[in-house]
Amino acid sequence: MIKKIGFIWGLTIAILFVNIWVYTFKPVSHELLLILSNVFPVICSFIAVITLYLVFASxxxxDETKAAWLMLFIGTLLHFLGETTYGYYEVIAGLEDPFPSLADGFWLSGYLFLYGGIAYLIIGFRRAGFALGSWKEFTSIAVLTGIIFCLVTLELFIPVIKSQEVSSLEKFLNIAYPIGDLVLIFLIFILMHFTALLGKGVFSKPWKYIVAGYVFMSVGDILFSYYTWLEIYKLGSYIDLWRNAGYLLIAMGAVCQRKVIRSL
Amino acid sequence: MANPLAVKIESFLSPLLGEMMAHSTVMIQCKKIGTIADELKPEDLPKLAERIEKALIIFVGSEKARKTAEAIKSLR
Structure with a gap:
């Protein structure tokens, strides 16, 4: 099993290394860069889907644990379908910036399952009767989320709402994604707090990776929304790396979780 | 915590939950079964193991939590 963890680490580093190398030096044509920038998220999300399924199956x-991992699996599967559909539109159908599209339906519905999965883990931890930490720590989480919410509102929500250049559907989607990410960040902060309480215990390891993975995904998503809104997002942008790394961290969390389950 | 049985359980749980959480889990779950960690007796073990089993479900599922609880019961 240690070999499997080593394998997923190696795979993660290799994929991200190639991804960074391609994005930094751009040693390929524009067409190939377009293909690669669509293929990387499909590969990364696919790895996350497979590893999450293996946890569910193990x-x-x-019970609530299986339900939590099932929801994380379905949510990530929908994101994989979103990545694949978007890639199909851009690479095979040749559509430039396919937004809004069916891919948005997959991505947005995926959030609901991710919320469900993380909420199950939080509720399960609360029900378990562990020490939950002080109200000060929860207040800090609320304040930190509030600050991020204010920043996103000022920099993104208000300009989007005021804009008269985009359709109502585009406005809705431009706001729905960051809101989806902010809710995810709030839930993840709570899970991060519980994970910190677990210290160095082996049960905390998978949760640490999962938390890091969703933080990377959410930050990448918010940056993507911001950059595309300002129309400064370019093909092969480092912003894509956040999301790809997020998927791979989630995969590592799933591999770790399976290892913990099988070790008992 | 001076009770040798409570210390044994805490030592068993520490690698899984981390030292701090293992300590607080033993304290909290003992309280929930109507005793305190320092007065824990071998006859309290089945009840305590059952409580700890419920607590562990969220990390590893019911089946593995039951297995872990069985191991705790045998710590007498």
């Missing part, structure tokens, strides 16, 4: 009884 849990025998249908």
């Amino acid at each position: 849990l025998k009884s249908l």
